Amino acid sequence: MTQITQRRAGRPRKALLDRQRIGEAALELVDRYGDFTLPALARALGVQPASLYHHVDGRGGVIELLREQISDAMDPAPLDEERWDLALAGFFRSYRDVFAAHPRVVPLLTTATIRSERVIRAYDKMVIRLADAGIPAEQAMTILTVVENFVIGSALDLAAPEVMWEIPEGVDAPALAAALAAQPATAKRADEVFEQGLTRLLAMLAEEFAPRDPE
Amino acid sequence: MTQITQRRAGRPRKALLDRQRIGEAALELVDRYGDFTLPALARALGVQPASLYHHVDGRGGVIELLREQISDAMDPAPLDEERWDLALAGFFRSYRDVFAAHPRVVPLLTTATIRSERVIRAYDKMVIRLADAGIPAEQAMTILTVVENFVIGSALDLAAPEVMWEIPEGVDAPALAAALAAQPATAKRADEVFEQGLTRLLAMLAEEFAPRDPE
């Protein structure tokens, strides 16, 4: 006789939910199905959809939780790297690695305001590192945004469906077809694109703002 | 006495809808409200939601139409530019300009397969231009994707809400706050970030693959 815990009504002696558990469950759903609904999330947590509203502000609130899950997984340690360009590269690489682990979350996070403490601290530190390297505040955000835009774009590339290109009948594009065929497999390809772009962007920035001293 | 044309039932003598009109109306809705629903789209076109299904495959089909609207607005002319790096820069600039004119569409297009004839022809041409410049097919897609990822990221930056950063109480991030304050206004800022990033990426690529001949 399996004892199924029946919840009849009223407040439980100990809360069944908390924001952390909700966030984890939501991330799991998105990883698996590419999206989530409140009923599905509630089912995964063994509660009613309405219960979620005691902990988060509706669907939008759950998306906030997803953003927190992602932010918390980022690693700010590389920012202590001695060379500022390598520090930035290291942090953005970790940034992108987290997205790589959860590619299907990216499209859900493309529009919103950043309030994550961890992310804000990381950016604050990067601005400081840039200032130390002689880069003025007016340019700091531009530089960081250039790199970030590239990271976000690359993360979306990871979330993209397997077949990204579909040349319709009647349209001939032999050069493109050949180039597509010459590409490595998806996952490896995305990694390579990211690594090349990131390295190059930062090398370029380093060159422009802090040319390495001549021996 | 305004004569309101009442549609009672049955097939009209001349079709009320076509894909072009649906696409235009959808784009207008997204530009204005940031999203669309089939009922709202139908209302804007003066028909019933079910009528749309005679022309497009549901909501996903309308998103395809949005993509076509965007693709058709892109200008492939810059690809005939003499220098290949300037050709690519010109095309991607036009690519991004279209997104700049319709920033709120971008989040709707982040996941999907590219079938647009215009886009495919443009990429085909770019691969050819790269090949002419001595860049092998295996590397062509990597290069194009690096640049495209940056363009998409920048386009999303345009779609972002006015306040992108919100430093919560208790968290102090003085350097970041100062850098944010030193930024130019949103629209101009995004333009600047894009232009700098694009120019730098391509200059870098040009340097690496086809160093300009020494005078």
Added chain:
DNA sequence: ACCTGAACACCGTTCAAGT
């Protein structure tokens, strides 16, 4: 404070009926 169950408005989609 925190959960349930019922209820509501709204959305995407299907389909028979009509020309």
Added chain:
DNA sequence: ACCTGAACACCGTTCAAGT
């Protein structure tokens, strides 16, 4: 072929009732 009107499943959200 192309439109309507009715119908259905499903989703997000609210709220009174219960502890």
